[in-house]
Structures are given as structure tokens and as C-alpha cells.
Amino acid sequence: xxxxxxxxxxxxxxxxxxxxxxxxxxxxxxxxxxxxxxxxxxxxxxxxxxxxxxxxxxxxxxxxxxxxxxxxxxxxxxxxxxxxxxxxxxxxxxxxxxxxxxxxxxxxxxxxxxxxxxxxxxxxxxxxxxxxxxxxxxxxxxxxxxxxxxxxxxxxxxxxxxxxxxxxxxxxxxxxxxxxxxxxxxxxxxxxxxxxxxxxxxxxxxxxxxxxxxxxxxxxxxxxxxxxxxxxxxxxxxxxxxxxxxxxxxxxxxxxxxxxxxxxxxxxxxxxxxxxxxxxx
Numbered sequence: 001x002x003x004x005x006x007x008x009x010x011x012x013x014x015x016x017x018x019x020x021x022x023x024x025x026x027x028x029x030x031x032x033x034x035x036x037x038x039x040x041x042x043x044x045x046x047x048x049x050x051x052x053x054x055x056x057x058x059x060x061x062x063x064x065x066x067x068x069x070x071x072x073x074x075x076x077x078x079x080x081x082x083x084x085x086x087x088x089x090x091x092x093x094x095x096x097x098x099x100x101x102x103x104x105x106x107x108x109x110x111x112x113x114x115x116x117x118x119x120x121x122x123x124x125x126x127x128x129x130x131x132x133x134x135x136x137x138x139x140x141x142x143x144x145x146x147x148x149x150x151x152x153x154x155x156x157x158x159x160x161x162x163x164x165x166x167x168x169x170x171x172x173x174x175x176x177x178x179x180x181x182x183x184x185x186x187x188x189x190x191x192x193x194x195x196x197x198x199x200x201x202x203x204x205x206x207x208x209x210x211x212x213x214x215x216x217x218x219x220x221x222x223x224x225x226x227x228x229x230x231x232x233x234x235x236x237x238x239x240x241x242x243x244x245x246x247x248x249x250x251x252x253x254x255x256x257x258x259x260x261x262x263x264x265x266x267x268x269x270x271x272x273x274x275x276x277x278x279x280x281x
Contacts, residue, residue: 019082020045021178021210022067027076029062029257036062037073038257046177047248049204049211051221053279054254060214064180067212068100069093081178101171101179101209105186109155109163115142116151119170141169145199161192168199172209179203181213185220197223202236204248205229218280225249225265253279 020043029037037059044050052060065071066078069085078086081099088096109118120138123129135151142148145165155163164184171179181200185193197220203209205228215221228241251268253261253276261268261276268276 018045020079021081022050022212023077023079024063024066025077025079027066027073027078029059029066029071029073035257037066040076040254040257040259042252042259042262044210044212046210047204047208049200049213049224049249050252051213051215051225051249052252052254053215053218053221055279056216058254059257060254061182064102064182064212064214067180068097068102098174099176099178101174101176103164103167103171103179103181103184105183109166111155113155114151115147115153115155115158115166118155118166119173121170122174137173138169141173142166144172144202145169146195159192160188161195164188164196165199168196168203172203172207175207176209178210178212181211181215183215183217184213185215185217190219193217193220194223196220197227198229198236198238200224201227201238202229205245206231206236221251222265225251 022044024040024042027037027040040059040063042050052063054060062071066073067080069088073086076086077084080096083096085093085096110121113121116135116138117124119141120134123134123137139148139151142151145168147162147165147169150158150162158166184200185196188196200211200213201224204211213221213224226241226246227238228245229236229238246266247264249265250262251265252259255275261271261273268280271277
């Protein structure tokens with residue numbers, strides 16, 4: 001177990017010369033008699049995306065909570081940004097969370113605050129940064145998600161898709177190298193969902209953000225895995241990802257707390273496993 005004075009460093013896993021952003025190593029977790037994770041191991045590398053699929057209760061959102069240090073495993077080891085966090089003291093966990101952005105399922109905006117106040121909340125509350133500088137930073141990230149003109153709106157004036165994009169802007173304000181997404185398109189119609197998916201692709205390809213995505217929406221998952229964003233003269237341009245770029249997104253299928261598949265979109269499509277075929281149908 002890690003201590004405040006002895007933070008264990010993550011092992012080199014999978015890619016020589018490159019340190020994973022996240023490593024889960026034989027992680028087990030149960031609540032009473034309910035096994036949630038059963039020997040889960042995986043790595044996420046810088047600039048890559050890991051998409052977790054599976055039925056409700058399979059353990060997907062639990063992985064996000066463990067990555068944030070909101071839960072501790074019963075056994076196994078977890079590294080985030082090179083530091084072992086299972087058993088890490090809360091003060092150290094708080095510092096580690098400063099390097100992680102989180103987008104919640106419903107956006108989790110404060111209804112009594114403006115878009116500007118929602119996005120800049122942490123800077124307003126936790127720093128002495130001048131108010132005009134905070135507003136400028138908020139304006140920049142809102143511009144990235146296409147909502148700069150909504151800076152003084154209230155959440156009640158936004159559509160569902162706009163609220164999710166504001167949540168993404170809030171998550172990226174401090175420019176974290178890692179963003180976690182918990183069902184970011186849940187409850188949205190297909191066209192609106194694509195606007196949210198596009199922001200995730202932009203952050204990955206234009207800002208180099210490492211992403212972990214939990215979703216039930218296969219359409220969104222495959223869009224993120226198979227599209228790429230580049231900078232164009234008139235803004236971001238989207239196109240089908242090259243095979244090399246597509247390989248930067250892995251799918252992980254969880255079933256009863258175990259990983260039953262890990263691989264690319266093409267490998268998932270090609271799988272003949274009956275459970276996977278039923279899930280994909």
C-alpha cells in the first residue's frame with residue numbers, strides 16, 4: 001500500500017519507453033457478497049482512449065471511481081499518472097485528482113450558476129486568479145466546444161447536448177492530461193449525441209488528452225473509435241480514422257466483473273464470441 005512518503009511508481013507495461021497513464025493490476029472489489037470486479041487488469045497509454053462496455057452492474061462506473069480514488073480495491077494495485085493510488089492518503093489523492101477531468105452522466109451543472117460560473121467554478125473557489133482572467137480562460141474552453149456565445153446563459157436555457165458540452169468545457173478548463181467520461185451521451189438523441197462525441201474526438205486528437213469512456217451506446221463508442229479530428233482553416237475537420245489512428249482506441253467488455261474482451265473496434269466487430277455477438281446485435 002502506498003504512503004504519503006513512499007509513492008510507488010507504476011511498472012512499465014506493454015509499450016517500451018512509455019509510461020501508462022493508468023494501470024490496473026489484478027484488481028478485486030466486492031460489496032458484501034456482490035463481486036463487482038474480479039481480477040481486472042488493463043493499461044491506458046498517453047493520448048489513447050479506453051472504452052468500457054457491458055451490461056448494467058458489470059463494473060464499468062466502478063472503474064472510474066477507483067481511478068479517482070473514490071473507492072479502494074479489496075486487493076490488487078492501481079497506478080494513475082505513475083503513482084500508486086490504492087491506499088494513498090486523501091491529501092495525496094486530492095493532488096492526483098487535479099490532473100483528472102470528469103464528465104458525469106447528467107452533466108452535473110449547478111442550476112443557480114451561469115455557464116461561466118459553472119465552468120470556472122474550481123478557479124473561482126480555489127484560486128486567487130483575477131476574475132477577468134478566469135472569464136478569459138472560460139471563454140477559451142467554451143470556444144473549443146462551440147459555446148462561447150452562451151457564457152452568460154443559465155443551465156436552464158441550454159439544451160441537453162449543450163449542457164454536456166459545458167460539462168466537457170468544465171472538465172478541460174485546467175487542461176488535465178486525463179478525462180473520464182461516465183455515460184456522456186445518456187438520454188440524448190442520436191444527432192445531439194454526435195455533437196458530444198465530436199468534442200471527445202477533438203480533445204483526443206487536437207489536445208492529446210487521454211480518455212476513459214464508460215457507455216452503453218455502441219453508436220457513440222464506434223464513432224469515437226473510427227473518427228479522427230484535424231485542424232482546418234475553418235475549424236476542426238473530421239474524417240474516418242486511419243488504421244493506425246483507430247488502434248489508439250481500445251474496447252473493453254466487462255461481464256460479471258471480469259474482462260471478457262479487450263481490443264480494437266475491428267477486432268470487436270470480428271469476434272465470434274456468442275456473448276459479444278449478442279451484445280453487439
